[in-house]
Amino acid sequence: MDKMMELRRYMTGSWGELMEAKAKEQHVHEVFERIAPKYDFMNDLLSFRRHKAWRAFAMKKMNVQPGQTALDLCCGTCDWxxxxxxxxxxxxxxxxxxxxQMLKVGRHKIERKGLQHKIELIQGNxxxxxxxxxxxxxxxxxxxxxxLPDYHKALQEMYRVVKPGGRVICLELSKPIWQPFKGMYYIYLKGILPLLGKLFAKSYRQYKWLPExxxxxxxxxxxxxxxxxxxxxxxxxxPLTGGIAALHIGVK
Incomplete structure (x- = not known):
């Protein structure tokens, strides 16, 4: 079936897009497999721990109630x-x-907190x-x-699996909306951040991927x-912290 889908895409002229998407997926997988052991430390360092405040804001907006079920995609080391x-x-x-490798780090955290009975981790797309x-x-x-290679497809899948009346919440890096902060941020993002990745995580190429x-x-x-x-x-x-991150909430 996968081969037939690839052939169909080739016949309709989207073979190049398919190959580009696969290349991105493979590259991102290699990036996160490599940086997994240092991921949490580098998140704290590179965001000046702001990612914790962003997640707390997202949790406040979600207002999760006892008994409600949740799926956390791209869960990484499982903080959220x-x-x-x-x-x-x-x-x-x-x-x-x-x-x-990211899930392996997450499993250790879950075990330390004694939450194995509540959290199921799945390796998947x-x-x-x-x-x-x-x-x-x-x-x-x-x-x-x-x-992800296809933002629309991922959001469509999220829409599909959430219940009617349920909510999809996306917390993501974004782009600053005012100067001079915008210019300063891009200097940090493109020039300083990869160097910090090289110094503290021995991963210059992997952290160069973030601004890209x-x-x-x-x-x-x-x-x-x-x-x-x-x-x-x-x-x-x-928009959060001058627009360097953003929280999006949508209802099905």
Whole structure:
């Protein structure tokens, strides 16, 4: 079936796009497999720990209630997965990521907190979710959407598996909206950040990927428009810390 789909794409003139998407997927997988052991430390360092405040803001907006189910996509080392599990009583939380090394770090955190009975981790593809329609009260994705080859397809899958009335929450890096902060941020992002990756994580090439991925990613207003195109209603977009991150919430 996969071969037939590839052949069909070739016949319709989208073979180049398919190869580009596969190349991006492979590259991103290699990046996260390599940086997994240092991922949490580097997140704190590179964001000046602001990612924790952003996630706390997202959790406040979600207002998770006991008994509500959640799927956390691109869950990485599981900080957001754990935060949801600690709020929703005895309900289960599922975390999905394509990097086994990132999930390995996440499993250790979950075990230390004694949450193995509440959290299931799955290695999988966020653009081809192995879940039934209308399954979860929440579907979240934190700092992962920009790394996927097809943003629309990922959001469509999130829309499919969330329940009617349920919400999809995307917390992601974005683009500053005012000067001179915008210029200063891009100097940091393109010049200083990869050097910090090289110094502290021995991963210059991997951390050079971050500004490259962000350059191609929609700003917070463009991403809001994509949410609406997919079919979400009551879409909210919140620029954070001068626009270097953004929170998007959409209702099915």
């Amino acid at each position: 997965t754990i935060a949801i599990a600690e709020r929703n009583g005895d309900a289960s939380v599922t975390g999905l990521d394509f990097s086994e 966020a653009m081809e979710l192995p879940f039934a329609d209308d399954t979860y009260d929440f579907v979240t994705i934190g700092f992962g959407l920009r790394n 991925s962000l350059a191609m990613f929609p700003d917070h207003l463009e991403l809001k428009a994509i949410f609406l195109e997919v079919g979400f209603t009551h879409v909210e977009a919140y």
